[in-house]
Each structure stands twice: as C-alpha cells, then as structure tokens.
Amino acid sequence: MSAQIIPVQPFDLVVFGGTGDLALRKLLPALYHRDADGQLPEDARVIAVSRQALDDDSYRAKVAAALATYISASETVENTTNRFLARLHHVTLDVKGDAGWQELKKTFAGRDDRVRVFYLATAPDLFGAVAKRVGEENLITPLTRLVLEKPIGKDLASARAINDLVGSVFPERQIFRIDHYLGKETVQNLMALRFANSLFEPMWNHSLIDHVQITVAETVGVESRAAYYNTSGALRDMVQNHLLQLVCLVAMEPPSAMDADAVRDEKLKVLKSLKVMKPADVLRNGVRGQYKAGAVNGVAVPGFAEEVGSPTATETFVALKAEVENWRWAGVPFYLRTGKRMPHRVSEIVIQFRAIPHSAFGPDAGTIEPNRLVLRLQPDEGVQLQLMSKDPGPGGMRLKPTPLNLSFADAFKVRWPEAYERLLLDVVRGNATLFMRRDEVEAAWSWAEPLLAAWEQSAEPVRFYNAGSWGPAESAILLARDGRAWADPTT
Numbered sequence: 001m002s003a004q005i006i007p008v009q010p011f012d013l014v015v016f017g018g019t020g021d022l023a024l025r026k027l028l029p030a031l032y033h034r035d036a037d038g039q040l041p042e043d044a045r046v047i048a049v050s051r052q053a054l055d056d057d058s059y060r061a062k063v064a065a066a067l068a069t070y071i072s073a074s075e076t077v078e079n080t081t082n083r084f085l086a087r088l089h090h091v092t093l094d095v096k097g098d099a100g101w102q103e104l105k106k107t108f109a110g111r112d113d114r115v116r117v118f119y120l121a122t123a124p125d126l127f128g129a130v131a132k133r134v135g136e137e138n139l140i141t142p143l144t145r146l147v148l149e150k151p152i153g154k155d156l157a158s159a160r161a162i163n164d165l166v167g168s169v170f171p172e173r174q175i176f177r178i179d180h181y182l183g184k185e186t187v188q189n190l191m192a193l194r195f196a197n198s199l200f201e202p203m204w205n206h207s208l209i210d211h212v213q214i215t216v217a218e219t220v221g222v223e224s225r226a227a228y229y230n231t232s233g234a235l236r237d238m239v240q241n242h243l244l245q246l247v248c249l250v251a252m253e254p255p256s257a258m259d260a261d262a263v264r265d266e267k268l269k270v271l272k273s274l275k276v277m278k279p280a281d282v283l284r285n286g287v288r289g290q291y292k293a294g295a296v297n298g299v300a301v302p303g304f305a306e307e308v309g310s311p312t313a314t315e316t317f318v319a320l321k322a323e324v325e326n327w328r329w330a331g332v333p334f335y336l337r338t339g340k341r342m343p344h345r346v347s348e349i350v351i352q353f354r355a356i357p358h359s360a361f362g363p364d365a366g367t368i369e370p371n372r373l374v375l376r377l378q379p380d381e382g383v384q385l386q387l388m389s390k391d392p393g394p395g396g397m398r399l400k401p402t403p404l405n406l407s408f409a410d411a412f413k414v415r416w417p418e419a420y421e422r423l424l425l426d427v428v429r430g431n432a433t434l435f436m437r438r439d440e441v442e443a444a445w446s447w448a449e450p451l452l453a454a455w456e457q458s459a460e461p462v463r464f465y466n467a468g469s470w471g472p473a474e475s476a477i478l479l480a481r482d483g484r485a486w487a488d489p490t491t
C-alpha cells in the first residue's frame, strides 16, 4: 500500500517564532518529509521570522542541526536536505516594533500570485498585534492564510478578544486554528471507521453504548515549559482542545459531506450539547491532580512543584465525567482523563457496549465482560474489538474476553506521517476541515470555563500522585462510583 502524493501550489510560508521549539521540532521536520516525498513545488519557500540576528546561512545551519536531531538518519537524504535548506530564509523582525517589516515586505516582491501563509507560532497575546500589522503593511492577498497555534486565549473572554482582533483583519475563511490532534492519522481514521462502514453507526448511541472513555496519557513532564504550563494546566493545555475534539469526533452526527463547514457544524453541535457544570458538579465529576517526584520507566523524575520552583495548585492531571445532552447520547457518560508523568504514553478511545441482558451460561463460564471497541491513537495505532469467546478445550464452557486486532502498521506498510505534515499542506490547499472555527473554540471555552472557575474558588486541594502512576486515587473512584473502571491501556 503506498500513500498518494498530490503536489500543492507554490507557496511562501512565513513562520513567526521561526527559531522557537515548535518550528524546529515539528514544523520544519514535517515540511522536510513532504519535500522528501516530492510534494513541495520547486519554488516553495519558508521565511522564518524572529528577533534573533541571523542571516539565511546561519538560520539554515540551525535548522540543519534540528533536522539531524528530530529526523532519523535512515529517513534523511543529502539531496533532499540541501534542497530543503535552500528554501529557508530568515528575517530579523520585532513584532512589536518597526524593525524588519520592510525587509519582510521585500521578500514578497513579484510573488502575490503565490499562496502566502502567516503561521503564528508565538504566544497568543501576540496574535492580534501580528495580524493587525500584517494588514497595515498590505501583506494580505486573496491567497493569504493566517494560522494560529493553540492555545487561543486562556478563557472565553481572552479567546473572544483574540478572535475579534484577528477577525477584524482576516475573514474567517482565511483563518486556520490548529489543533494538531485533528491531523493525526488515527484521529481521521475515526471518521473513516464511523462514516465509511455501515457496521457501527446503527449501534453508535445510548441504546447499545454504556459509556465512552478517552485517555491521553503522557510519560513526559513539563520540562522546559514549566513557566508556561504553570499558567495553563492540563484542562487548558489538553482538555479544552485535544480531548474535546476527540469527544466531537466520537459523538458528532454524520456530516452531509467531508467539507469544512459541514464537519465543523456537526462538531459545534456536540460542543454546545455538553452539559455545563455547576460548581458542585465540577467538584463531584472532576478530579485534578499534580505529579510528585517518582519514577517513570525506571528513571527518577522531580515533582511538578520542584520544576516550577515553588508549591503551586496547577493541575498536571485531569479526570472528568462529561455528558453530551442530546437524543443520541443521553445517559452515556464520557469519561476523560489526561495526565503527564503517567506510566505509559498512550492515547485511546474506548467505546464500551452494554452488558448482555441475560446470561445463558452457568457460573463456571466466568464473568461475561461487555464488548469494547478500542481505538488506539498512539502508539501501536489500530482498532481492537473485544469479544467474548470460548476458552478452547474440553471440560465445560468457559468464556474469555478475546481481542480482534487491526494494527494499522501491519495493514499499511507506509511511513506514518506526523500530524503537522497533513495540516501544513491543508493550509496551503485552503482546506479548513481539520481546523477549528471561531465558534468551536468559543463553545469549548464556554464549557471549560466553569470548571476552571470552580477549581479556582474551591477550597478542595489539587490531589497529588506519584510520577509513574495513573493519577490520584480519586480518578479511579470517579468511575467506581458509577460501577465502572478505567480500561487498562496496556492490554
């Protein structure tokens, strides 16, 4: 099986924050891979913008070092590397001042017919200022797109302020708000599984589904991002965006077409159906935790407070019981959890079906577990259906949960592309299906904000957990109270 490569139009991609971690670790390696696959047209260029005094050559040297770090030697080809590095330019520019803007403008001379992308890989408080200045400098053409990295604000008011500011310069159809989870192959596969198979849709509702679990567990801590993370926390960093987007894809109605507005209209309906929690519900249905020192995969790691340098109430773990209040999902809890410094890096969605209504088997058959459909997003991407089957052998009828496994790595022998490869080229193509619309971001904040407020105002402390564990005990209690348990993501 081979991936189909469709070249995109010539483009100029301007990356504000061009020397930052995101650009060096994710964006440029993603473009390198697309170049290696022959998808970038000959005169596609990347113009990195930063305050550093770098000329093109010194910027290229910096990127060459980053590529050597983030792309394995077996995937690197010298010709591609040279061709890719030659596409890169650097402009020293002060976003808040005047330095550099004229030079940036000059780089576009004679290139108004190319797709022009402004990618803001900067802090969100600069989004409005950069968009405004780009407009004032007359750099916006009909083929221009503006890409905003998450987080879009830190609450509803700040998200609205950013959206108002960028919206006063760019029409909505030219704004691409990235949630990189939507670019993951397996996340898109969720749409294929649901809407390209007739098998699941008839059972995808409250009559056959007992509950849904979404786990996004990371082994990493906050490392060099402690200062940022301490102002954010897991709810803002992961739940308001990535986990809610996964909820949307599980819960949405089938769209009439896979186009940007049809898909986003359906996701928006899910976000608007999420039950907004009152403070007492938040304390009952939400658990926030913070890692203490411990060991992950046998390596000793410090606690979050030590990384920040002082005690703090910021959560590095969240477990929640969410409810989608509509006809399809009434009474089906969506249990969400995400945390840093967990024992394994694993992201998965578990759809647990209802238990059988009556067992014809005697007590010797063992427990009849409800069926589970497990969508493994990372690692070991694939789909697993857990069925009960007979344990082979004579001497009675003993039953056993048995997995039916589809491993994408085995089924598709291709390199698994990174989310940003898909998303960057979708921006160039002008396809916004996998990007968040303004109303989606704001609806997600409307749901998340009461949680943040309730936690801030509550006297209930953040619960501590040892690094290398699955979070505080209260996370297991959240499900145990409903007679349920988290699926073991390691099986």
Ligand code: BG6
Residues within 6 Å of the ligand: 218, 237, 238
């Ligand atoms: C980012 C968060 O959006 O997603 C990080 O800011 C997190 O804190 C990362 O580590 C997780 O992404 P992935 O693709 O590694 O699951």
